[in-house]
Amino acid sequence: MTSILVTGAAGFIGSHFVRHWLRRYPDDTVVALDALTYAGSLSNLEDLGDRVIFVQGDIGDEALVRKLLAEHRTEKVVNFAAESHNSLAVLDPGRFFRANVLGTQGLLEACRAVGVERFHHISTCEVYGDLALDSDEVFTETSPYRPRTPYNASKAGADHVVRAYHETYGLPVTITNCANNYGSHQFPEKVIPLFTTRALDGRRLPVYASSGNRREWIHVLDHCAAVETVLLKGTPGEIYHVGTGVEASVDELADLVLDELGLPRSLKETVPDRPGHDRRYLLDSSRIRRELGWEPRIPFAAGIRETVRWYADHRSWWLPLIGRSPVVENDWSAAGSR
Numbered sequence: 001m002t003s004i005l006v007t008g009a010a011g012f013i014g015s016h017f018v019r020h021w022l023r024r025y026p027d028d029t030v031v032a033l034d035a036l037t038y039a040g041s042l043s044n045l046e047d048l049g050d051r052v053i054f055v056q057g058d059i060g061d062e063a064l065v066r067k068l069l070a071e072h073r074t075e076k077v078v079n080f081a082a083e084s085h086n087s088l089a090v091l092d093p094g095r096f097f098r099a100n101v102l103g104t105q106g107l108l109e110a111c112r113a114v115g116v117e118r119f120h121h122i123s124t125c126e127v128y129g130d131l132a133l134d135s136d137e138v139f140t141e142t143s144p145y146r147p148r149t150p151y152n153a154s155k156a157g158a159d160h161v162v163r164a165y166h167e168t169y170g171l172p173v174t175i176t177n178c179a180n181n182y183g184s185h186q187f188p189e190k191v192i193p194l195f196t197t198r199a200l201d202g203r204r205l206p207v208y209a210s211s212g213n214r215r216e217w218i219h220v221l222d223h224c225a226a227v228e229t230v231l232l233k234g235t236p237g238e239i240y241h242v243g244t245g246v247e248a249s250v251d252e253l254a255d256l257v258l259d260e261l262g263l264p265r266s267l268k269e270t271v272p273d274r275p276g277h278d279r280r281y282l283l284d285s286s287r288i289r290r291e292l293g294w295e296p297r298i299p300f301a302a303g304i305r306e307t308v309r310w311y312a313d314h315r316s317w318w319l320p321l322i323g324r325s326p327v328v329e330n331d332w333s334a335a336g337s338r
């Protein structure tokens, strides 16, 4: 029996990972740390009852994390905690650097002080900047970091701090950089749940003006399996990309959602682009497949259908969340240079 600390455990990917881990290792103790910002919901862990030790707190609270690690003799730490929404970062960048860079550093410091067997950090394809829509290029694990937005830069900063703790203090870290996730329980600010919940409410879908911009999509459960694989088989100090190679443009996503719900495509509405709207990301994920044997299993078409259906069937989950996001209706007027 071992103990694992999962941060950001009440959020979308974190809560799926806690459930995934307990399914795979039912005798383990999961310590779930979450600050419960607007995007986290305790209801995401509700069904797990006392199989999870939940603690509300900040990853940057070194004393708290040290206490938890010591008390539960924690061997593994997985850091999902982050401010993750690009739109909010445009309007409130400081919040992202505090949470993602300084928060991660505090967490690492506690891990260094107590000592852990493995620190795994969840990162993103966005640290590499963007690709032209017609580019043949893909991001590899050795591509240079070229973040273009405050969110990207805060995640890039966090990755550098994680690596510094490995190089300087020998902390056994691994990092995964993942493509865009989708699935149930995603906060309705991200594009797929946003479009779906808007459509279900009979409202318009706000498609940014650069509607041909594309993302690479992965089901959250495939991501969770990849994190487990890297945690158990990855080499300390190494980075692994997690993606599917499946791309869809914003416009195509809106159509998929509307078609699945049997609603007219005329519900799409063009709205101003988010400043710094990255055109495209695509990861070369051959390393994790080749070296660690992970493969994504959930086909995009089936995954999207099931996800849209989940939102249609779980109005009581998302309705109370509408209006909780600090971002108001794609109004970027506050984001000009001052």
Ligand SMILES: Cc1cn([C@H]2C[C@H](O)[C@@H](COP(=O)(O)OP(=O)(O)O[C@H]3O[C@H](CO)[C@@H](O)[C@H](O)[C@H]3O)O2)c(=O)[nH]c1=O
Pocket (backbone or CB within 6 Å): 084, 085, 086, 087, 123, 124, 125, 126, 178, 179, 180, 181, 189, 190, 191, 192, 194, 206, 207, 208, 213, 214, 215, 250, 277, 281
């Ligand atoms: C919120 C919103 C988004 N979009 C577009 C912008 C993007 O091209 C696409 C996806 O936007 P978002 O859902 O905000 O996600 P994106 O900026 O790609 O970032 C996501 O994916 C990243 C991984 O690529 C993660 O690191 C981030 O935490 C996650 O938020 O949809 C719209 O057209 N309208 C919208 O209202």
